[in-house]
Amino acid sequence: MRIVMVMVMGWLAAWPAAPTWAQSAPVAPGSAPAPARENVKLLQAVTVTGEQPGPGLWKVSKGNHVMWVLGTLTPLPRHMEWRSAEVDRTLAQSQEMLEAPSADLKVDAGFFGKLALLPSVYGARKNPGGESLRQILPPDMYTRWEALKLQYLGDDHGIEYWRPILVAWKLYQKALDKAGLTNANDVLATVRKLADRHDVKRTPVKYQLVVEHPREALDTIKETNLHDISCFNQTLNIVGQDMGQLTARANAWSTGDIATLRSLSVGDRHESCLIAVINADVAQQLGLHDLPQRMEAMWQQAAVAAIARNTQTFAVLPMREVLSPDGYLAHLKAMGYTVQSPEDLDP
Numbered sequence: 001m002r003i004v005m006v007m008v009m010g011w012l013a014a015w016p017a018a019p020t021w022a023q024s025a026p027v028a029p030g031s032a033p034a035p036a037r038e039n040v041k042l043l044q045a046v047t048v049t050g051e052q053p054g055p056g057l058w059k060v061s062k063g064n065h066v067m068w069v070l071g072t073l074t075p076l077p078r079h080m081e082w083r084s085a086e087v088d089r090t091l092a093q094s095q096e097m098l099e100a101p102s103a104d105l106k107v108d109a110g111f112f113g114k115l116a117l118l119p120s121v122y123g124a125r126k127n128p129g130g131e132s133l134r135q136i137l138p139p140d141m142y143t144r145w146e147a148l149k150l151q152y153l154g155d156d157h158g159i160e161y162w163r164p165i166l167v168a169w170k171l172y173q174k175a176l177d178k179a180g181l182t183n184a185n186d187v188l189a190t191v192r193k194l195a196d197r198h199d200v201k202r203t204p205v206k207y208q209l210v211v212e213h214p215r216e217a218l219d220t221i222k223e224t225n226l227h228d229i230s231c232f233n234q235t236l237n238i239v240g241q242d243m244g245q246l247t248a249r250a251n252a253w254s255t256g257d258i259a260t261l262r263s264l265s266v267g268d269r270h271e272s273c274l275i276a277v278i279n280a281d282v283a284q285q286l287g288l289h290d291l292p293q294r295m296e297a298m299w300q301q302a303a304v305a306a307i308a309r310n311t312q313t314f315a316v317l318p319m320r321e322v323l324s325p326d327g328y329l330a331h332l333k334a335m336g337y338t339v340q341s342p343e344d345l346d347p
Contacts, residue, residue, distance in 0.1 A: 047077035047079065047179070048254045049079040052254040054254060055261065058342065067098075068315070070314070070315070070316050071322035071323065072316055076254060092198045094200050097201065097202050098303060098315040099203065100188060100205070104207070127162070133162075133164065137164070148171060148236060163228055168231055261323065300332070
């Protein structure tokens with residue numbers, strides 16, 4: 001049952017696994033935008049188009065058993081078509097594919113409970129007490145919001161009464177669209193089709209969490225606002241000054257520029273602040289406070305077992321977990337596995 005989880009799953013839409021790479025602490029409400037990073041290689045703020053190869057594969061090995069890993073990314077250029085001959089060849093020689101780790105949140109409730117909760121889901125979309133953004137945001141933050149709202153959303157009066165976290169999400173999506181970027185790329189779907197074409201066993205890596213008291217969870221969501229504002233502020237910073245770097249990162253993934261991918265981590269700041277909201281008061285109610293650790297433990301167990309039973313395995317992971325010094329692959333390396341990047345394999 002997923003009706004009551006509409007709010008949470010909206011926050012987690014771009015979250016196949018919890019970010020562990022370059023997470024910034026939430027910016028205090030009303031604070032100035034973070035200074036731009038120096039010495040960062042930037043591509044032109046124009047998205048690439050047409051057929052592109054994407055990044056090379058990472059190699060994880062122990063003895064003569066190998067797992068090849070594709071790092072995925074969002075957003076990507078809207079008009080880019082990903083075609084990787086390397087992924088096709090590698091899947092053709094693999095015995096199993098580990099799908100990207102994900103979380104499946106379900107509510108333990110009966111049919112009539114589902115119907116009763118629908119009005120509450122809609123109510124959780126608005127600010128507690130019916131306050132407007134002008135009333136709850138610091139004046140300087142609201143001024144920045146007004147300018148970005150006019151640029152990306154126009155004269156939308158109703159959104160002024162939405163929860164800041166939801167306003168942030170809508171603003172971010174509009175900014176992606178204007179930049180020629182999208183979260184709705186078909187990379188994962190393409191990988192699944194290639195695996196099916198080569199008769200490769202696909203193994204889901206999905207953590208299922210059941211929320212036993214949905215009404216109490218909704219009440220908590222409806223009353224939590226402080227962390228919303230912090231994430232809202234970070235989103236204003238990203239939309240106002242970092243869209244060029246998001247485009248550069250998307251282009252780098254498309255063209256296989258690993259060096260630029262390593263240098264740009266701005267996109268994860270938005271996801272990390274969304275998860276900071278989840279990890280606030282709502283987390284205890286929904287049982288989400290240690291979800292990232294649970295998901296990694298589940299993936300690690302699946303990866304170790306797959307490498308042991310197969311001569312060759314293929315896996316899909318978010319790029320942050322591939323590149324992070326504290327990501328999934330780094331933890332496998334600490335366990336004694338050999339991890340090699342595309343640069344290591346093809347200098």
